[in-house]
Amino acid sequence: MREKLEQESWAGFAEGNADIWREFIDREIPWLYGLFVGRWPNRSLAEELLQKTVFDAVRGRGSYDPSKGCPEDWIVGIARNNIRLEIRRQASRPSINGEISRYFDAMDTKLLPDEVLERQEMTAIVRSALGRLESKEKAVLEAKYIEELSANDIAQQMDTTEKAVYSLLYRAKISLRRELERLAALSKKEEK
Helix, strand or coil: CCCCCCHHHHHHHHCCCHHHHHHHHHHHHHHHHHHHHHHCCCHHHHHHHHHHHHHHHHHCHHHCCHHHCCHHHHHHHHHHHHHHHHHHHHHHCCCCCHHHHHHHHHHHHCCCHHHHHHHHHHHHHHHHHHHCCCHHHHHHHHHHHHCCCCHHHHHHHHCCCHHHHHHHHHHHHHHHHHHHHHHHHHHHHHHC
């Protein structure tokens, strides 16, 4: 069972006391991760939702009002909002049905010239973008999405904390997105 932050600490929490926040977040991360994994067994998605929840909490820390309840209930509310957003996001995108699954299987086992060429080009673009990132950003993205390591495993590998890994992943995704957008813009200019 989760320990609740003592009521006398709520004011320090609301004021943004770094020590109280650090202790609170460290204590809540395993519980929140369990909440997300219970909803979606996909570890990667659970970690992304956990990261988003922690960042939303830190970003919105000024909205915490001790008169409305304890910090634990507040962060669970943020987590539940992120669950609802993910459900909506998943509902709005097409699901992979059996036919599409077979198509992907065929791509892996059979030569389909146009699709294979497109896939190779995309791979080259992503590799190029990754190559332009800082070494730490590149390493954390590869560990997370290629090696499929958990944040805890990455933290151990990089000799840092899980929170630092979540933060680095967040920044690395932004950097990768910017680099991909830059490469896409260059590619469009070359086509003209």
